[in-house]
Amino acid sequence: ETSLPSIPTFSQSLDSCFGNNGIQLCSLTELLGLPGSGKTQLCMQLCASVQIPKILGGLNAEALFVDTNTNFTAGRFKEIVCASLLKCQRLLDSPTDIKDDEALKRLHYINAFGLEKFCATMYTMPKVVEEHPNIKLIAIDSITFPFKEGISPSQRTGLLFRQMAELQRLALEKQIAVVVTNEMSTRVGLSTGSVVGSLGDAWAHRCNARVLLSSEGRERRAVCLKSNCGPNAVGQFKITEEGIRD
Numbered sequence: 001e002t003s004l005p006s007i008p009t010f011s012q013s014l015d016s017c018f019g020n021n022g023i024q025l026c027s028l029t030e031l032l033g034l035p036g037s038g039k040t041q042l043c044m045q046l047c048a049s050v051q052i053p054k055i056l057g058g059l060n061a062e063a064l065f066v067d068t069n070t071n072f073t074a075g076r077f078k079e080i081v082c083a084s085l086l087k088c089q090r091l092l093d094s095p096t097d098i099k100d101d102e103a104l105k106r107l108h109y110i111n112a113f114g115l116e117k118f119c120a121t122m123y124t125m126p127k128v129v130e131e132h133p134n135i136k137l138i139a140i141d142s143i144t145f146p147f148k149e150g151i152s153p154s155q156r157t158g159l160l161f162r163q164m165a166e167l168q169r170l171a172l173e174k175q176i177a178v179v180v181t182n183e184m185s186t187r188v189g190l191s192t193g194s195v196v197g198s199l200g201d202a203w204a205h206r207c208n209a210r211v212l213l214s215s216e217g218r219e220r221r222a223v224c225l226k227s228n229c230g231p232n233a234v235g236q237f238k239i240t241e242e243g244i245r246d
């Protein structure tokens with residue numbers, strides 16, 4: 001059995017939810033959760049984690065962040081990437097300068113607000129990945145937001161499924177980890193509330209791993225709904241100034 005490298009979340013408890021050492025390459029992971037549950041923060045953490053040097057078992061790679069809901073802030077990403085690389089360097093016991101600019105350059109940010117812009121982004125994504133072969137993570141935050149308006153339910157289903165299939169193909173072909181977020185509404189639950197809720201099992205099959213994030217006060221939890229290692233793992237994590245931590 002070969003094990004591909006994975007992208008750590010910087011929380012061991014959370015890592016174990018996704019399989020073994022974090023988010024898997026060659027696979028499509030869905031992060032589900034209510035607003036504020038930490039989906040965007042986790043995506044930003046993963047975009048930082050993917051930069052970890054090879055000498056520390058990292059991928060020394062780049063990330064593509066597709067922002068459909070203008071949740072991303074460069075300031076917050078800089079905070080997370082600097083703290084996370086610094087933490088790695090301390091482990092290496094060779095504190096060198098963190099080059100903020102270098103770290104920021106290794107994140108390819110696309111603002112894809114609105115359905116048209118989102119579809120255009122999805123269309124050009126294989127080309128972007130081709131042009132930047134060191135991209136090992138694609139984060140789409142969120143994949144469902146563009147579909148909230150301006151499209152009929154049946155059109156939405158067809159389009160979303162084609163795009164998910166394309167993402168899965170890209171993940172496999174280029175050995176990339178694809179992470180998509182899916183926000184649930186506060187009023188309704190997992191099965192009926194979200195854009196994909198009504199798609200049910202067919203949607204779940206499209207994802208290689210699905211993790212539900214939630215928070216109660218300062219307690220943050222992750223429940224694995226599906227993964228290579230089977231479902232039902234539960235993890236705990238914190239969101240700190242430095243990013244995602246145990």
Ligand code: ATP
Pocket residue numbers: 033034035036037038039040041042071183239240241242
């Ligand atoms: P939405 O569906 O609205 O996009 P989300 O699931 O993406 O929500 P995030 O934006 O990832 O949620 O998480 C927001 C949470 O992250 C808040 O609870 C906030 O307290 C926490 N947070 C953000 N920045 C920091 C920080 N610098 N230090 C500590 N916690 C932070």
